[in-house]
Amino acid sequence: MTEAATKLTKADFQSDQDIRWCPGCGDYSILAQVQNVMPELGVPKEKVVFVSGIGCSSRFPYYMNTYGLHSIHGRAPAVATGVKCMSPDLSVWVVTGDGDGLSIGGNHFIHAIRRNVDLNVLMFNNRIYGLTKGQYSPTSELGKKTKSTPMGSVDYPLHPISLALGAEATFVARTMDVDPKSLRYCVKRAAEHKGIAFVEIYQNCNIFNDGAYDSIVEKSIRSDRVLYLEHGKPMIFGKDMNKGLKLNGFQLEVATIGENGVTEKDIVVHDETNPDPTMAFLLSRLDEATFPVPMGVFRAVRRPAFDEMMNDQVKAATQKSGPGDLDSLLNQGDTWEVH
Amino acid sequence: MVNRPGSPRWELPEPKEHLALSPQTEAASAAKPLEEHSHLVVRFAGDSGDGMQITGSQFTATNAVYGNDLATLPDFPAEIRAPAGTLAGVSGFQLNFGSQKIYTAGDQPDVFVTMNPAALKVNLPELPNGCVIIANEDAFTDRNLKMAGFASNPLADDSLSKFRVYPVKISTLTNNALADVEMSAKDKARCKNFFALGLIYWMFNRSPEQTMRFLKDKFSKKPVILEANEKAMRAGMNYGETAEAFTTRYEVKEAQLTPGKYRNITGNSAMAIGLVAASKLSGVPLFLGSYPITPASDILHELSRYKNFGIMTFQAEDEIAAVCSAIGAAFAGYLGLTTTSGPGIALKAEAIGLAVMTELPLLIVNVQRGGPSTGLPTKTEQADLLQAMYGRNGECPVAIVAPSTPGDCFHIAIEATRIATKYMTPVMILSDGYLANGAEAWRLPRISDLPRIDVKFRTDPSGYKPYLRDENLARPWVRPGTPGLEHRIGGIEKQDITGNVNYEARNHEHMVKLRAQKIANIAKDIPALKVLGDPEGDVLVVGWGSTYGSITAAVEELRAQGKRVSGVHLRHLNPFPPNLGEILGKFRKVIVPEMNAGQLVKIIRATFNVPAIGVNKIQGQPFRKREVVDGILTHL
Numbered sequence: 001m002t003e004a005a006t007k008l009t010k011a012d013f014q015s016d017q018d019i020r021w022c023p024g025c026g027d028y029s030i031l032a033q034v035q036n037v038m039p040e041l042g043v044p045k046e047k048v049v050f051v052s053g054i055g056c057s058s059r060f061p062y063y064m065n066t067y068g069l070h071s072i073h074g075r076a077p078a079v080a081t082g083v084k085c086m087s088p089d090l091s092v093w094v095v096t097g098d099g100d101g102l103s104i105g106g107n108h109f110i111h112a113i114r115r116n117v118d119l120n121v122l123m124f125n126n127r128i129y130g131l132t133k134g135q136y137s138p139t140s141e142l143g144k145k146t147k148s149t150p151m152g153s154v155d156y157p158l159h160p161i162s163l164a165l166g167a168e169a170t171f172v173a174r175t176m177d178v179d180p181k182s183l184r185y186c187v188k189r190a191a192e193h194k195g196i197a198f199v200e201i202y203q204n205c206n207i208f209n210d211g212a213y214d215s216i217v218e219k220s221i222r223s224d225r226v227l228y229l230e231h232g233k234p235m236i237f238g239k240d241m242n243k244g245l246k247l248n249g250f251q252l253e254v255a256t257i258g259e260n261g262v263t264e265k266d267i268v269v270h271d272e273t274n275p276d277p278t279m280a281f282l283l284s285r286l287d288e289a290t291f292p293v294p295m296g297v298f299r300a301v302r303r304p305a306f307d308e309m310m311n312d313q314v315k316a317a318t319q320k321s322g323p324g325d326l327d328s329l330l331n332q333g334d335t336w337e338v339h
Numbered sequence: 340m341v342n343r344p345g346s347p348r349w350e351l352p353e354p355k356e357h358l359a360l361s362p363q364t365e366a367a368s369a370a371k372p373l374e375e376h377s378h379l380v381v382r383f384a385g386d387s388g389d390g391m392q393i394t395g396s397q398f399t400a401t402n403a404v405y406g407n408d409l410a411t412l413p414d415f416p417a418e419i420r421a422p423a424g425t426l427a428g429v430s431g432f433q434l435n436f437g438s439q440k441i442y443t444a445g446d447q448p449d450v451f452v453t454m455n456p457a458a459l460k461v462n463l464p465e466l467p468n469g470c471v472i473i474a475n476e477d478a479f480t481d482r483n484l485k486m487a488g489f490a491s492n493p494l495a496d497d498s499l500s501k502f503r504v505y506p507v508k509i510s511t512l513t514n515n516a517l518a519d520v521e522m523s524a525k526d527k528a529r530c531k532n533f534f535a536l537g538l539i540y541w542m543f544n545r546s547p548e549q550t551m552r553f554l555k556d557k558f559s560k561k562p563v564i565l566e567a568n569e570k571a572m573r574a575g576m577n578y579g580e581t582a583e584a585f586t587t588r589y590e591v592k593e594a595q596l597t598p599g600k601y602r603n604i605t606g607n608s609a610m611a612i613g614l615v616a617a618s619k620l621s622g623v624p625l626f627l628g629s630y631p632i633t634p635a636s637d638i639l640h641e642l643s644r645y646k647n648f649g650i651m652t653f654q655a656e657d658e659i660a661a662v663c664s665a666i667g668a669a670f671a672g673y674l675g676l677t678t679t680s681g682p683g684i685a686l687k688a689e690a691i692g693l694a695v696m697t698e699l700p701l702l703i704v705n706v707q708r709g710g711p712s713t714g715l716p717t718k719t720e721q722a723d724l725l726q727a728m729y730g731r732n733g734e735c736p737v738a739i740v741a742p743s744t745p746g747d748c749f750h751i752a753i754e755a756t757r758i759a760t761k762y763m764t765p766v767m768i769l770s771d772g773y774l775a776n777g778a779e780a781w782r783l784p785r786i787s788d789l790p791r792i793d794v795k796f797r798t799d800p801s802g803y804k805p806y807l808r809d810e811n812l813a814r815p816w817v818r819p820g821t822p823g824l825e826h827r828i829g830g831i832e833k834q835d836i837t838g839n840v841n842y843e844a845r846n847h848e849h850m851v852k853l854r855a856q857k858i859a860n861i862a863k864d865i866p867a868l869k870v871l872g873d874p875e876g877d878v879l880v881v882g883w884g885s886t887y888g889s890i891t892a893a894v895e896e897l898r899a900q901g902k903r904v905s906g907v908h909l910r911h912l913n914p915f916p917p918n919l920g921e922i923l924g925k926f927r928k929v930i931v932p933e934m935n936a937g938q939l940v941k942i943i944r945a946t947f948n949v950p951a952i953g954v955n956k957i958q959g960q961p962f963r964k965r966e967v968v969d970g971i972l973t974h975l
Contacts, residue, residue, distance in 0.1 A: 015827065017839065046822045051667070052829075062827050062840065067819035069670050070829025071663065072693050078628075078660035082667025082675065083819070085651055086626050090671070090819055108663075111656040310651055317646035324648030326619050329612050330783050334404050334549060335602045338782075 008039040015065040021056060026177030026203035030124060031063055033183040038066075041191050043091045050093045051080040053100040056131050056205075057124035060095040074105025077112035080119050084307045091191065094121040098139040099129050102158050106138075113167040113196050115306040120190045120197045123160060124177075128209035146208075161284035161298060164198045165277050171197035172280065172298040177204060178217050182228070182295055189297055195305045216293050229283070229296035234267035237292045244268075245283075245292075252282050254291060272300045371580075373544060373590040378437025380445030381539065384462050385454025385475075386423050387416055387430045390532035394452075395432025396778070397536055401549045402436040403603035403780045406593030409436040410888060412444035412961060413776045417633070417716045424478075424486045429461045438592040442888035444777065446963035450542070450589075452535055454478060454509070456487035468501045473538065475531065477510035505584055509534050516574035520567045530571035537575020543589050547572055597782055604781040606745035606774035607634070610678075610704060611641035613752030615648050618674055621756060621792035624649040626668035627676045628661040630683060633716040634772040635706040638678045658686035662703070666690060669699040670828075672796060672818030674756065678704040681723045682713065684730065684767075691765055692731045695854065697828045698806070698814050700759035700766075702752075703737075707771040709959040718959025719772035721884050722935035727767045728913060728942065734851045736858040738762070739913040741769040743887035746781035748774060751910065753789060760794045761864070762857055763813040769912070771934075773961045774885045800824055805838030811864075812857040814838075862914040870922060872898055872905030878975060879926035881951070883909040883939055886932055886962055893967035897975075904971060912939070920947050928974055930954055932967050 013035040021027045038048070048066035052058035054073035061068030067090075071079045076094045084092045094112075101109050101123050112119060128146070129135040135148040139160065143152040164172050171193040175186040183201070190197035202213045216225045227237040227245070235245040236257070244267035246255040255262045268279070280298040318324075381398065383391045392413055399411050414431040421428030435445030450471040453459040455478035466472070479494050493499050494506045513531040520527070540547050550572065558565035579585050618625035627650065629639040643652040651668075655661035662677040669675035677687065684691075684705050694701040707723045709715025723730075727739045738758050742751040748770055755766040797803065797815035800823030806814050817824045826838065834841035835849055870879075871894055882890040887908050894906040907922055909915065923929055923943070929951040931940040937953035944951050954970030956962055 017827075044822065046825055047820055049671075049819050050827075054830075061829070064827075066825050068825075068827035068829075069667070069697070070827065070831065071666070072689050072830055075659060075663040075690065078655065078663035079667040079670070081653070081655075081660075082626060082628060082664035082669075083671045084667075085653060085664070086624065086668045086673045087671045087819060107656055108660050111660065310653070314646045314649060314651060318649070321647040324615065324619070324645060324650075326616055326786050329615060329645070329648075330786070331600070331602075333602055334400060334552075335600050335783065336404050336406060337600055338406065338596045338598050 008045060010035045010039060012045060013038045013065050015063050017062045019063055020059065022207050024206040025056070026126065026205070027057060027060070027124060029177045029180065030122070030183065030201055030203065031060065033180050034122075034187055035064070037184050037187045037191070040188060041091070047089065048091045048093070049080075049083055050095060051076045051083065052095040053105055054131070055097040055100040055129075057095055057097040057203075058100060074100050074103070075108055076100070077105065077108040077117075077119065077121065081112060081115070081117050081306075084117055084119060085310050088118070088307050088311055092119050094119050096121065096123050098123065098125045098127060098137045098160070102138040102160060102163070110163065110167040113164055113169045113198065116168070116170055116195045116303055118195055118305040118307050120193075120199070122187070122190075122199050122201060124201050124203040125160060126203045126205035126209055127212050128205050130205045130208050134208035159284055160200045162281060165281050165284055165299065169198050169299065170195040170303050171300045173198070174200045174202070174295050174298065176202040176213065176217050176295065179295070186296065189300070193300060195303055216288065225292055227292040227294045229270050229272070229294050229298065231270055231272045231297065234264055234269050235294075236264070236267055243292075252286065252291070272297045274299075275301055371586060371588050373588050375590045375592070376449075377439050377591070378435060378441060379450065379543075379589060379591050380433060380435045380448045381450045381452070382431060382433040382448035382462065383452045383535070384429055384431040384458035385532070386457070387418065387420050387428045388423065389430070389454045390529070391430045391432050391454070394532045394536045395434060397550045397553060398539055398545075399434050399436075399778055400553070400603050401540070401545050401547075402434070402591075403601070403778075404549050405545060406596070407436040407438065407591055408441040408594040408596055408780050409434060409778070410441050410444045411435075411778045412773065414960070415717050424455055424457055424483045426457050426461055426487060429458045431458070431462065436591055438594050440594070442892040443964055444961070446965050452539065454531070454535070456483045456489055456493070459493065460487040460489065466502060470502050472499065472502050472504045473535070474504065474506050475509035475535070476506035477508050479506075507538070507578070512574060512578060513571050516570050517567050520563065520570065522563055522567055526564070527567065530567050533568045533571040534575040534578075537572035538579045539575075540572070541576040541579030541588070542585065543591065547576065594780075596780065599782040601780050601782050603778055604746055605637075605776055605778045606742065606748040606770055607637040607706070607776070608641060609746050609748035609781065610742075610752055610768075610770060611638050611645075613749035614638075614642065614676060614702070614756070615645050615650060616749065616789065617753045617756035617792065618648065618650065620753060620789055621674065621760060621794045623672075623674045623760070623794050624651070625674040625676055626650075626665060627652045627678065628655050628664035628668070629653070629678045630655050630658045630661045632658075632680045632683050634708055634775045635678045635680050635683075635704065637775070638704060638706070658683040659690060662687040662690040662701075665701060666694050666697075666699060669694070669701050670697070670819070672816060674700070674702065674760075676702040676704070678706070680706050680708050680716075681710050681726065684723060684726060688731045691737065692733060692735050693830045694765045695731075695735050695737060696830050696833070698763045698854075700763055700816070702755055702759055703765060703767045705767060705769050706775045707769060715959040717772065719885065719961055720934050720957065720959060721769070721771055721886070722938065722957070723769060724883075724912065724935070724938040725941070727769055734855065736855050736913065738764055738766040738858055738861055739769060740766060740911055741884040741909070742774055743884065743908055743910060745774050745777050745779045747910070749781075749784070753792070754910075757790060757792050758861055760792060760816070761813065762811055762861055763816060764858060769884055771885050777885075796821070797824065804836050806833055806836050811860060812853065859914050862917045865911045865914075865916055867918045868907045868909070868916045868922060870905050870907055873903065874905070874922070875925035876903035876905050877926065878902075878904045878928045878930055878971060879923060880904065880906040880967075880971060881909065881923075881929060881931045881939065881943065882906065883912055883933070886934065886967075889962035889964050889967050890932055892964040893971060896964065896968055897971060902975060904975070909939070915946070923947050923949050928952065930971055930974055932956075932962060932970055934961065
């Protein structure tokens with residue numbers, strides 16, 4: 001099986017359905033990279049299930065030649081939990097967006113994470129409602145002018161990675177639609193993680209929120225604006241790779257190596273396996289106006305997965321009491337005979 | 340004849356010297372006359388914390404093991420502990436047990452045990468003349484009387500003269516009996532319900548053996564509590580024996596039940612084991628996604644204990660996640676189940692629509708309670724039928740079945756699973772609070788008599804399309820993991836056969852009709868209705884769900900009086916059994932008693948164009964036989 005699976009190609013994961021995203025949508029890139037990564041995972045395609053909710057991103061399963069369920073708004077993590085618990089040998093993916101996953105589905109999002117269900121959650125964050133044509137989302141910035149907020153939004157945005165870490169996520173990563181290499185890396189790492197794997201993907205909606213991430217991901221400025229997290233390496237960024245993050249008390253600050261006596265040793269070394277999520281949380285809170293935006297794996301720690309423990313209990317109960325017997329089930333408690 | 344363990348008179352398991360009844364009291368017991376009855380109704384009432392549910396369940400279990408037929412009605416407030424002594428905190432338990440067939444928990448009690456004035460006050464309007472009242476005299480203090488709204492002590496004035504009142508200092512006597520047990524005064528006071536139970540055992544000539552087993556099992560690790568409850572119970576029995584107040588004992592002989600093996604069972608318990616049985620009979624492991632809600636939670640509790648049957652139970656973060664996880668399990672090729680009550684169904688509505696659109700088998704148990712909104716969480720009602728039929732967006736039919744008795748919950752779970760897997764459809768089971776907590780003496784089915792549920796999974800990729808249909812219009816069920824059958828489904832309208840996303844006008848109409856036809860076809864596959872009584876006459880009484888007992892008893896009573904009244908009882912509500920229309924046409928009038936404002940009656944009028952008449956009770960309480968009889972007589 002595995003041998004056959006390794007021989008799969010990207011084409012094996014492409015379905016026969018016409019893709020109906022708007023031309024120029026960031027979703028195309030994400031789909032292409034996920035299809036690129038799939039053959040590398042060594043998982044036969046019949047063992048892969050994509051579950052989604054509602055929104056532009058949630059059409060994703062139709063385009064993957066795997067098993068797929070396009071469910072209802074916000075509920076994909078709950079649906080996927082049922083799939084994974086009963087079929088722990090399947091590779092189960094949730095594709096969601098900032099509205100689907102954080103607004104209507106916020107409850108399921110935090111609880112799937114808290115339980116550490118072995119799911120790979122890809123959240124396409126375009127900071128807007130696309131499918132309903134342009135209302136602000138729970139990740140839109142304060143003051144965002146949209147059809148439903150003509151005077152500017154007065155909702156404070158959520159930070160998806162902070163929320164995931166707060167809900168005890170064991171794997172958290174961030175990447176962007178315009179960086180295929182980072183995208184492939186994060187998707188692959190998520191697939192390999194046992195337990196919940198949350199990947200936030202900055203995705204451009206060129207119709208309703210075009211350029212939302214230009215100030216970060218634009219190629220000419222990207223190296224100064226993006227910090228690529230690498231496990232065991234100091235958090236250095238910049239065109240000249242001479243800037244880094246340094247701790248000042250409980251805060252991170254940007255320092256330039258070679259200035260004010262700062263050396264590489266002063267730069268914080270990234271440890272994605274740190275059981276304490278504090279540093280990962282600090283990274284998730286960096287103000288994107290004045291700090292670089294971290295991309296890559298924030299956190300990757302191992303903890304027994306919910307579906308594993310559920311199945312272990314079933315096995316343990318069966319070992320202890322033997323496989324259930326209908327006759328003794330019916331006859332439990334006091335019974336009496338009438339002749 | 341009923342074979343019971345031990346001798347016909349009670350036999351004390353491992354008797355302790357100081358607890359066993361003395362030979363003198365044994366002899367004395369024979370001296371007090373036994374008054375024989377074909378059935379008797381006993382009601383216990385007290386504060387929520389007085390242990391009335393345990394007392395009632397124990398007396399029920401004892402009578403069940405003795406061989407009586409029976410039915411029970413537990414009736415308790417939604418608050419776990421309402422303020423002690425108040426009318427709001429009164430908890431009751433009624434049992435009707437007999438040597439004859441018992442259909443209901445009884446209209447009015449013959450014997451009423453009240454632990455305080457509030458319980459007396461609440462129940463007084465329902466007590467018939469001559470009712471035996473056993474009252475815990477100690478609780479009739481000035482304070483409690485005032486809280487219950489009595490101007491003077493009814494045990495001391497003559498306001499209860501039409502009843503046979505036995506004031507008993509239950510608290511004092513319990514306390515005295517536990518003088519040398521080392522526990523707090525508060526804990527001793529909590530044993531008073533077992534004193535009352537002991538007194539009742541004496542009064543009805545029942546053995547405490549079954550309760551002793553229960554206590555030993557429950558308090559195996561708390562020997563002091565075991566000893567205290569046992570002593571309190573014995574004290575109650577001895578009190579009945581020696582107190583001169585009680586001159587009469589009652590005898591209700593064994594019922595001539597259909598031969599077989601019996602047990603006492605509640606509806607929720609029967610539902611749980613029925614679902615386990617359905618999983619076994621189909622060979623498909625069961626997944627329950629549920630969120631705690633009264634009165635359905637016990638099904639979650641009970642199924643959680645059956646993991647060795649391969650059953651997985653998931654307590655979800657909310658009702659929506661509960662049903663969605665069950666849909667996920669169904670998509671994965673397993674039996675997906677969610678259990679809830681009306682408010683939960685409201686939250687699950689959208690997801691049930693997804694299961695209709697994706698044509699996945701899904702079991703939905705609604706243990707109905709009083710509504711709307713939070714309504715009456717611990718009280719029974721049948722007001723979710725229209726919600727089950729129509730409570731979703733779009734044209735969204737599901738199959739609906741309803742159990743008629745607590746024991747029938749077992750069989751209905753199997754029937755629902757059969758329909759769900761054969762037709763690839765959600766099936767809603769409409770139980771209710773009365774069935775859920777009520778108990779009956781249930782004849783165990785023989786496993787060989789249970790239907791086999793033949794579930795086929797498609798594994799052949801050649802020619803596979805997700806929405807191909809078999810002779811029942813069911814689409815193929817495929818387990819993810821099956822090579823070559825990868826497919827995508829979802830809540831967007833499906834193209835016929837391929838299952839691809841499709842928005843075409845005619846395709847939508849076609850698919851709406853197809854989904855409806857699939858459900859309608861189930862009618863060919865369910866048993867024809869049997870009429871209780873003559874196949875034609877003046878009145879046909881149509882019932883569904885838990886009103887089976889009251890309606891059957893009422894129809895039998897009227898028939899015994901020579902009235903041309905017959906009855907049918909619906910276990911299948913969508914679709915209806917195939918011969919319902921034909922039967923309706925043979926009666927001058929159709930009367931539909933329901934615990935709602937008239938729901939089945941609307942559907943019957945609309946479906947069969949007959950001027951059916953509703954008889955309705957919306958009080959959170961089941962029908963009494965008398966109320967159904969009167970309702971029918973009004974129109975006869």
